[in-house]
Amino acid sequence: MSTEPRELRADARENRLRILAVATDVIEQQGTMASLNEIAKRAGVGPGTLYRHFPSREALLAEVLATWVKRVEEAAQSAPVRTRDDLVDWLGRLAGIASGYRGLAASMAASMDDEASPLRHAHRASLVANTLVFERAREAGLIDHAVDSGTVARLVTGVAMVAEQATLPPEQVRDMLRVILDGLTARSD
Amino acid sequence: MSTEPRELRADARENRLRILAVATDVIEQQGTMASLNEIAKRAGVGPGTLYRHFPSREALLAEVLATWVKRVEEAAQSAPVRTRDDLVDWLGRLAGIASGYRGLAASMAASMDDEASPLRHAHRASLVANTLVFERAREAGLIDHAVDSGTVARLVTGVAMVAEQATLPPEQVRDMLRVILDGLTARSD
């Protein structure tokens, strides 16, 4: 099941780690569309070396996102679910994390489609995290029926995409999320 | 108020129209990120000529969108507002038009920010159209309070962005829109 690298030659291992560190920096600053050639140059390797370790931009991104995935999982566990505002806060945190890097929400959305996308793990992790929070909210009596977490995830991704494209003020993002939460907890039958 | 071209030399006028026609074709096929050099080449002009007529990709896009704007306005006027499903349909049509070209929803979202964006007209038109539909729904007694059309527009843009990035099946899009509509018509106080 594990796709972790087995035993790399010492120089290869070092290069790999250095590329990953540099990529994290550069992507944090410039977004998920940052130049791969620039990352290679800053890491002190030829472009071919980057491609050898990470055959696609998504493969690189997936590894960079490892710490990101942890943040989502932690946030889900510690998220309070006492009031409806708590849930709006949670969605906001989810959207905020999803747009932690510019272009990330779009990259994630694109990966929904693709069964083989390297980003699938990150995507599934955020979906599971979200399901967990809403399940806890239901157990706490805050909402009275199950919500479809796939739909929630897609909606929140949409909010994140608009927010980062248009650099919306936080209260406009919150308005969007509140509508979504109201829609989720209103019976539509 | 009008920024229409005044009196162009005959060859310039012809070039301009040909660029526009070709751009409409190419953008329809390849999306809003289509190569400008390719558009110029297909239109039989040098790249400099395209830039002379349309100083930015957005300026070109704004003109290509003229017929698009008409479609939104017509759709708004003829949209039935008798049932809640009618409203979901309307949002679906809006989202569908917004992603008529691949990348259009993202381009529109980016223009929300920028006061001087050439896409502002198209964006405002869709906002006005949406306000019109919901106002008619309110008059028809379908909903009982005003909705914030800015928030609606942003949410629908988000749905359109996710839908085209992930190429979602129609029923998933509909699920998203239904949640939004429920959220809009539920009292949140």
Add this chain to the structure above:
DNA sequence: ACCTGAACACCGTTCAAGT
């Protein structure tokens, strides 16, 4: 086994030179 870096086919954008 791994790395280098030149090379290729593209971008968007500019601008001297032409008509």
Add this chain to the structure above:
DNA sequence: ACCTGAACACCGTTCAAGT
């Protein structure tokens, strides 16, 4: 006044040649 097209500085991606 307008157009051309070469030129520039970039992309992503590949692959022979090196170690």
